[in-house]
Amino acid sequence: MACIRVVLALSLTRINALSTTAAPTKTLFLAKPTVNAEALLQHFAAHGCCVTDVDAHTRFAFVQFESDADANRALALENGPYREAKRAHASINDRNATAAAAWDALCAKLRGVTAGAVVPRSHADRVAARLAARGHETLAVEQVGVERLLLLRTRDPAAFAAETSADAVLAGVCVPLALDGHKPVTDVAAAADEIDELLRDASAGASTRVRVRTSPPALAAEITRRLEGATAYALAPGQADLEAHVAVVDRAYVCGVVAAPNREQARRKQVASRAYFKLEEALDLAGVEDLHGSHALDLGAAPGGWTESLLDRGASVVAVDPGALNESVGARPGVRHIQKKSQAARNDGDLDGERFDVFVCDMCLHEPGDAVAALEACAPHLKPGALVVLAIKLTQPAKSTALNDKRAEPYVERLRPLLDGAAAHHLVASRTRERTVVGRWRGS
Ligand SMILES: C[S@@+](CC[C@H](N)C(=O)[O-])C[C@H]1O[C@@H](n2cnc3c(N)ncnc32)[C@H](O)[C@@H]1O
Known part of the structure; x- marks a missing residue:
């Protein structure tokens, strides 16, 4: 007994x-x-x-x-x-x-998880690839409504949130979360308790401002409600010092707290066009950081995003486009705008005597093969080893990524004999129908 x-x-x-x-x-x-x-x-x-x-x-x-x-x-x-x-x-x-x-x-699945990234479904693979290139491994992909939650293993979750917010390409498509997969809890009350404990540890006093970010987003209201009345910190939806993150994975709640990313850093750069981020991404993939001393030819330059990216990295640019360049770009030192079609610029001798270290082309054309032809036509103006970034815009796109890859392949094949290390990318910042080829001009 x-x-x-x-x-x-x-x-x-x-x-x-x-x-x-x-x-x-x-x-x-x-x-x-x-x-x-x-x-x-x-x-x-x-x-x-x-x-x-x-x-x-x-x-x-x-x-x-x-x-x-x-x-x-x-x-x-x-x-x-x-x-x-x-x-x-x-x-x-x-x-x-x-x-x-x-x-x-x-x-067990969550154990190695240190961070998460919420991305649109169509971007999941591309964001995962970009994160992988930066050393952040995707362990699993979860469906959250119409979006995807990438569960990641990162070296430093706090640095990951700040780095991702500061990445011009990722910031527009990805919400970074710091998560501790070692401590999943089973319900929202336990998650709020866990967050409260983490916040009390991290808080510098009652005036420390806290913002809550969650996956799914609707959970934020519930977590915030449960944190109301806390005296060790203050809940602030706008400007914050700390961010509390919670993600629901299956039946588990995973939490984390990080210093809020610097607002100035996190704010997306004001640029001439969204296309700026495409070239930034392509240059990153090519391992090109600095273009000081380089002379670049930009075909289809208006309104000026790619030209701006080249200028930001230190190149001088000949920008060819019948359209107008954004004033903030056209007025910058180091730009010459030839306001003509590329064929006319060549035929009129506007490029005579010019030799370029960089060739970029983002022209909207009737047929994707015309972009390859434009590169070939500029051969006399390219230095051997010149960096080439060329957008292939499919005129008859398919819905699936794989099918569009296949449709772009003949044009990539045409470029392979012309370029060393030619690689076709579906950039995070690009539409479904666009592939970007990066390589080095092989010609003499
Ligand atoms: C998608 S926009 C380029 C965006 C640009 N890369 C940016 O960053 O702002 C395509 C441009 O190609 C230009 N274009 C189309 N055919 C052209 C041609 N034959 N020669 C030069 N530009 C051309 C159009 O005028 C248009 O401005």
């Missing part, structure tokens, strides 16, 4: 399968008990079965045993008010074991 600790609860004890690990709970379920809890206890104790908890109701009772052996011994008893329990016992334990195993598998 010494081992019996009786708790007669009036309410149904919640069997929290998620809080268990792999071992099933040692619970015997008694349907419609015909005797009261005390009698039930005495019966089991008399047969040497150690009971740790009894939770009796008018229709049901749950008995928890010290060990599986005790539960099995109780089940083997011939008589008693628990005949219907045998089948129920097995099914409850099976269910608990299944839930516990699923939770363990989820925890």
Whole structure:
């Protein structure tokens, strides 16, 4: 009898399968008990079965045993008010074991996760590739509404959030989250508690401003509500010193807290056109940082995003386009705008005597092959080894990425003999129908 600790609860004890690990709970379920809890206890104790908890109701009772052996011994008893329990016992334990195993598998999946990135579905692969190039490994991809949550292993989650917010290409398409996959919790209340603890540790005082970011976004309101009334920090939806991050993965809540990215850094650069970010990305992929001393030819330059990117990296630029350049770009030193079509510029001798270290082409043409022809036509003006970045804009795009890759392939093949190290990319900043080829001019 010494081992019996009786708790007669009036309410149904919640069997929290998620809080268990792999071992099933040692619970015997008694349907419609015909005797009261005390009698039930005495019966089991008399047969040497150690009971740790009894939770009796008018229709049901749950008995928890010290060990599986005790539960099995109780089940083997011939008589008693628990005949219907045998089948129920097995099914409850099976269910608990299944839930516990699923939770363990989820925890194992999350264990290496240190960060997350919420991205549009169409960008998931491209963002993952860009993050991989920066050393952030995607461990899994989760569906969150119409978006995707990349679960990542990063070296430094705080630096990851700041770095991603400062990356001009990623900032527009990706919400970075710092997450600790080692400590998943099972419900929103526990997540709010975890966040509160992390914030109290990180807070510099009551005036420390905190913003909440979540995946899915709708969860932020619930977490914020639960943090209201905290005195160690102040909730602030706008400018913040700390960011609290929570992501729901399956049934697990994963949390993290980081210093809020610097607003100035995080603000997207004001540029002549969105295309600026395409060339930035292509130059990053080519490993080109500095273009000081380089002379660049930009075909299809208006309104000026690519020209601006080249200027920002130190190149001088001949920008060819019948359209107007954005004033902020056209007025910069180092730009010569030839306001003509590229054929006319060549035919009129506007490029005579010019030799370029960089050739970029983002022209919208009737046929993607015309861009390859434009490069070939400029051959006399290109130095050997010149950097080439050429956009292939499919005029008959397909819906799937793979099919568009296939449709772009003939044009990439035409470029291979002309370029060393030719590589075709589907850039994060590009539309579905566009591929960008980067390589080095092979000609003499
Ligand atoms: C997508 S926009 C280029 C955007 C530009 N790269 C930027 O960063 O702002 C395509 C441009 O190609 C130009 N274009 C089309 N055919 C051309 C040609 N034959 N010669 C020069 N430019 C051309 C158009 O006038 C248009 O401004």
